[in-house]
Amino acid sequence: MLDASKQLLETVRTAARTKLFHLVSVMLALCLLAACQRDQGEESDADTALFPLVSPAAGESPAPTQSSEQAARAEALALALAERQASGLAQSRPGQGELLRDQMLExxxxxxxxxxAGPVRSTRRMLSPRSQWWQDQALATELSLSAQQIQAxxxxxAELExxxxxxxxxxxxxxxxxxxxxxxxSADLAREQVDQRRxxxxxxxxxxxxWLEALVNTLTAEQLATLARQHPQLIMAGAAERSEARVDRER
Known part of the structure; x- marks a missing residue:
């Protein structure tokens, strides 16, 4: 009986020592983790002090990522619209429509x-969609526009405007x-106005x-491809949202 009591007491002591060891190990690990975090914070502060943030020099400006994204969206929209126009042209003029569609897909x-490949700073000259771009001498030379094409x-x-x-x-x-x-x-009058608006x-x-059909019929496939590639906003000069926006401003 005495031996059993001693054995039980020894078992309890062993378990207590094991739990104490685990507790001490956990505390040491927590202390080490806190010390590491403190050291990292001090190193970060030291790095910040040694290497402060450098603001752009005077005259320098960050890359116009927003403008690049807007230009990319405008170009994608122009390509989609030109492709849709080419699909319609393919039904009436299979040869010219297929050629233009292939160029748009390319x-x-x-x-x-x-x-x-990533954003690239655009260096091409931007022309306003509202400008009479066909009268621009540099663009006319770039597209090799003839006098007849300019007039058309x-x-x-003018008709669109x-x-x-x-x-x-x-x-x-x-x-x-x-x-x-x-x-x-007045529900009847409201319905009439809705129909008229439609x-x-x-x-x-x-x-x-x-307007788009006139461009496709007047310009060559090469001229249209150059226009869509270099100045997509000019193709979209007839976009409906601009007219709606101006109506909203007038209201």
Whole structure:
């Protein structure tokens, strides 16, 4: 009986020593971890003190990543629209439409490759979509535009602007009348204004499609490819969102 008690006591002591050893080990590990973190913090502070952040020198500016992204989106949109136009042209003129579509697909692959390679600072000259770019001497030389082509593009742009002007005025007037009809509870008049707004939007979309068709019919495939590659915003000069934005500003 005495031997059993001694054995039990020894077992309890061994277990207690084991638990104490584990507890001490855990405490030591925590202390070491805290010391390492403190040392790392001190090293980081020392590095910051030794190597402070250097601001860009005067006259230097960071790379315009936002502008590059906007240009990339505009170019992708222009390529998509040109490809859609080429698909429609392929049905009426198989030879020219297929050639233009192949060039657009090739350009899209180049754009994707450039995008995967990383942002690149653009050095090309940006022209406003609202400018009469066909009258720009440098661009006319770059595209090798003939006098007949310049006149045809100018006529198409003038017609588009006439439709836009009428649409802007009609949309602004219709918007006010629609709000008045809704405010007075006149459902029939409100429906009439909604139908008229739909008709104006269709007219504007047809005018913009006519502008793009005029570009495709007037310029050669090489000229269109150069325009889409170097100045995609000019192809999108007939984008509907610009007209809608101007209508919103006028309201």
């Amino acid at each position: 350009r899209r692959r180049e754009v994707l490759a450039e995008r995967e 593009v100018a006529d198409a742009a 006439r439709v836009r002007s009428r649409s802007r005025h009609a949309l602004a007037t219709g918007q006010r009348e629609l709000l008045q009809a809704l405010a007075t509870g 008709d104006r939007a269709i007219d504007l979309a047809e005018a913009e499609a006519a």
